[in-house]
Amino acid sequence: AQKVTQAQTEISVVEKEDVTLDCVYETRDTTYYLFWYKQPPSGELVFLIRRNSFDEQNEISGRYSWNFQKSTSSFNFTITASQVVDSAVYFCALSPPMNRDDKIIFGKGTRLHILP
Amino acid sequence: EAQVTQNPRYLITVTGKKLTVTCSQNMNHEYMSWYRQDPGLGLRQIYYSMNVEATDKGDVPEGYKVSRKEKRNFPLILESPSPNQTSLYFCASSLNGRYNSPLHFGNGTRLTVT
Numbered sequence: 229a230q231k232v233t234q235a236q237t238e239i240s241v242v243e244k245e246d247v248t249l250d251c252v253y254e255t256r257d258t259t260y261y262l263f264w265y266k267q268p269p270s271g272e273l274v275f276l277i278r279r280n281s282f283d284e285q286n287e288i289s290g291r292y293s294w295n296f297q298k299s300t301s302s303f304n305f306t307i308t309a310s311q312v313v314d315s316a317v318y319f320c321a322l323s324p325p326m327n328r329d330d331k332i333i334f335g336k337g338t339r340l341h342i343l344p
Numbered sequence: 345e346a347q348v349t350q351n352p353r354y355l356i357t358v359t360g361k362k363l364t365v366t367c368s369q370n371m372n373h374e375y376m377s378w379y380r381q382d383p384g385l386g387l388r389q390i391y392y393s394m395n396v397e398a399t400d401k402g403d404v405p406e407g408y409k410v411s412r413k414e415k416r417n418f419p420l421i422l423e424s425p426s427p428n429q430t431s432l433y434f435c436a437s438s439l440n441g442r443y444n445s446p447l448h449f450g451n452g453t454r455l456t457v458t
Contacts, residue, residue, distance in 0.1 A: 273449035336386035
């Protein structure tokens with residue numbers, strides 16, 4: 229069965245601190261895709277990043293970075309020098325290979341509070 | 345502007361009164377889906393559609409109907425709403441319906457059934 233676990237339900241950090249959001253997944257597929265989405269207080273869901281299972285390079289985009297480790301089935305998200313605008317709920321998601329009709333599996337989300 | 349448009353943003357209704365939440369995308373996406381978001385439960389899929397006239401049940405389809413008569417529209421119908429359908433609903437679409445493309449979400453519809 230496929231599963232995504234975001235063990236941190238809620239995290240609070242002070243502005244400018246670094247913070248890492250954990251995402252652990254389970255799948256029997258060798259090909260799959262991982263995603264992160266952000267849901268700010270305004271409510272919309274915004275795509276942040278996609279990673280396929282054959283690309284284990286870490287990704288950096290400004291203050292955001294993602295660490296994909298197949299050996300530990302993790303796809304963690306780090307925000308460096310956090311800002312109040314980073315306050316949001318963050319969802320990790322797993323999707324199956326292209327030749328399957330299985331559903332995208334979302335984690336339950338991590339609510340991140342950045343305190344000024 | 346490429347977007348998924350849901351209406352209404354907020355809806356308060358009474359038990360049993362049929363309602364429709366509309367969803368439209370202007371990106372020529374094949375795949376569309378409805379999710380509901382509830383505290384502690386994350387996002388749960390209600391129905392999805394791989395293309396026109398092709399719809400399938402998600403994880404929580406009971407009490408909902410959908411249709412996909414045109415590529416751009418994917419309305420969610422609650423024939424007889426009940427209080428346990430009070431939730432935040434999201435429509436989403438993606439390019440090829442095979443899950444390697446990211447989902448684009450609408451702004452959400454907050455539904456309250458009294």
